[in-house]
Amino acid sequence: MTSLLHPIPMNHRSHMEGFPRGWYCLAESDQVIADTLLPVSWLNQEFIVYRTASGVAQAADAYCPHLGAHLASHDGCIVDGQIVCPFHKWRYDAQTGRCASIPYAKMVPPVKLKLYPTREINGMVVVWYHPTGEAPDHEPFNSAVLDQGTWVLYNRRDWTTTCPFRDILENLFDTAHIVQLHNATEMPDLGSIERTDHGLKVDYAIDPDKSDQPLKRLECQFSGISLLVQHYEFVGAEALFVFSFTPIDNERFVQTTRLYLLDSGDPGHLDRIGKPFVERFVYEVDQDMAILNFKKHLPQPRLCDGDGPILRFREYANEFYR
Known part of the structure; x- marks a missing residue:
């Protein structure tokens, strides 16, 4: 017997699958501080939220595209506008996501950290989500x-x-x-x-x-x-x-x-x-x-x-x- 004290599975209660496209809050503005990676889990995904060197809030995929290290784990950090992977110390430009340097490589491959369209409105940092990765088709209301x-x-x-x-x-x-x-x-x-x-x-x-x-x-x-x-x-x-x-x-x-x-x-x-x-x-x-x-x-x-x-x-x- 199932008690209502326990959740009823969503597939018993809704025919909708996945999430609608739109702008979703990942963090409060006051949670996103300079020179800090904020790890968050939303939308069945892991993100990092941070501020670029110019102070603009940005959300990115939490995992390094090199070998999958979580960028906010261990001593992963953001320094001088670059995100430093804790595993092999690959550095990514925080504004563009492009790999900027690799300490042990002579050639830097065209690798890029996935960035998400991000806005800071009404005291929130919000990110654009689309199930197939399409660009934003509207801007969020900013009071x-x-x-x-x-x-x-x-x-x-x-x-x-x-x-x-x-x-x-x-x-x-x-x-x-x-x-x-x-x-x-x-x-x-x-x-x-x-x-x-x-x-x-x-x-x-x-x-x-x-x-x-x-x-x-x-x-x-x-x-x-x-x-x-x-x-x-x-x-x-x-x-x-x-x-x-x-x-x-x-x-x-x-x-x-x-x-x-x-x-x-x-x-x-x-x-x-x-x-x-x-x-x-x-x-x-x-x-x-x-x-x-x-x-x-x-x-x-x-x-x-x-x-x-x-x-x-x-x-x-x-x-x-x-």
């Missing part, structure tokens, strides 16, 4: 508001989940569960849904005539189905949620949520906004995960007229699996 005024990273949380990957963001378009699971007083109105170069923009419809409504505006920007930025404007406050969804392997992925608050200069004011916001958010995510970790992705769900624009999101999500 300009973080460059306007002073923002404080108030909270950062991680959840490791066994939800079918494409269902995690579909959950936002399932408006009925906001009332039925989270006990909201009314279902949200997603308002306008607009296709963009980076993915999707959703503006929630907020009733300005409600005197007890502290939320004045909520805009969501999706980059593919792997990144999401939510911009909240309240009476007397402003907040930005930055979400990333990165698969570890075929069974699990990590949802990371970062809450930025516009600095008012008063720490007490930030706590009055941020603390209840985080507590409610964490409570609702935990509620979702208790179900999503075991749910099955149904290719043909039986929907009713109150379920929200789930099929519209699915049409959009399908693009990234082609």
